[in-house]
Amino acid sequence: MIRMKDVLAEKGTDVWSVGSDNTVFQALELMAEKEIGALLVMDGDKVKGLFSERDYARKVILKGRSSKDTNISMVMTDKVFCTTPNDSADQCMALMTEKRVRHLPVVDDGKVVGLISIGDVVKSIISEQQSTINVLETYITS
Numbered sequence: 001m002i003r004m005k006d007v008l009a010e011k012g013t014d015v016w017s018v019g020s021d022n023t024v025f026q027a028l029e030l031m032a033e034k035e036i037g038a039l040l041v042m043d044g045d046k047v048k049g050l051f052s053e054r055d056y057a058r059k060v061i062l063k064g065r066s067s068k069d070t071n072i073s074m075v076m077t078d079k080v081f082c083t084t085p086n087d088s089a090d091q092c093m094a095l096m097t098e099k100r101v102r103h104l105p106v107v108d109d110g111k112v113v114g115l116i117s118i119g120d121v122v123k124s125i126i127s128e129q130q131s132t133i134n135v136l137e138t139y140i141t142s
């Protein structure tokens with residue numbers, strides 16, 4: 001069973017974040033530089049929210065706000081769902097589906113130790129299923 005600690009071991013434990021008083025424009029610059037679709041919003045080591053491309057589309061563009069004059073705190077999602085290093089990929093996919101979110105910080109003992117996206121979870125589930133198929137093919141043909 002693939003767990004979030006295995007996913008982080010492969011993708012890395014970097015967590016890209018902004019402060020709640022950063023502007024939306026600064027957040028977009030970091031998202032473009034890192035080629036990612038969301039940033040954790042942190043003040044010090046405290047998680048304050050998550051800012052995603054969806055937040056930008058719905059709360060900035062559609063509301064006619066200016067990204068240079070809008071602070072992240074005004075448009076972030078402040079209810080953040082988390083996972084843990086021991087959670088399985090299936091548990092994460094269930095949480096992402098139920099809560100309709102695509103990014104989850106991985107929290108261990110109250111500390112953020114990584115961040116996983118829906119793409120990471122799908123990739124790990126596909127790779128787990130491929131391993132099962134390989135084992136079954138070997139069994140059938142041997």
Ligand SMILES: NC(=O)c1ccc[n+]([C@@H]2O[C@H](COP(=O)([O-])OP(=O)(O)OC[C@H]3O[C@@H](n4cnc5c(N)ncnc54)[C@H](O)[C@@H]3O)[C@@H](O)[C@H]2O)c1
Binds near residue numbers: 039115118123
């Ligand atoms: N080949 C791979 O290993 C892989 C893994 C994940 C996603 N993808 C592809 O990337 C595209 C978009 O992926 P997505 O919708 O899952 O989300 P995304 O574009 O936000 O995430 C892409 C990668 O960046 C990482 N990431 C995103 N935000 C981060 C942050 N704030 N801090 C640290 N890491 C962060 C994710 O964990 C993921 O590995 C899709 O086309 C997907 O298939 C590929």
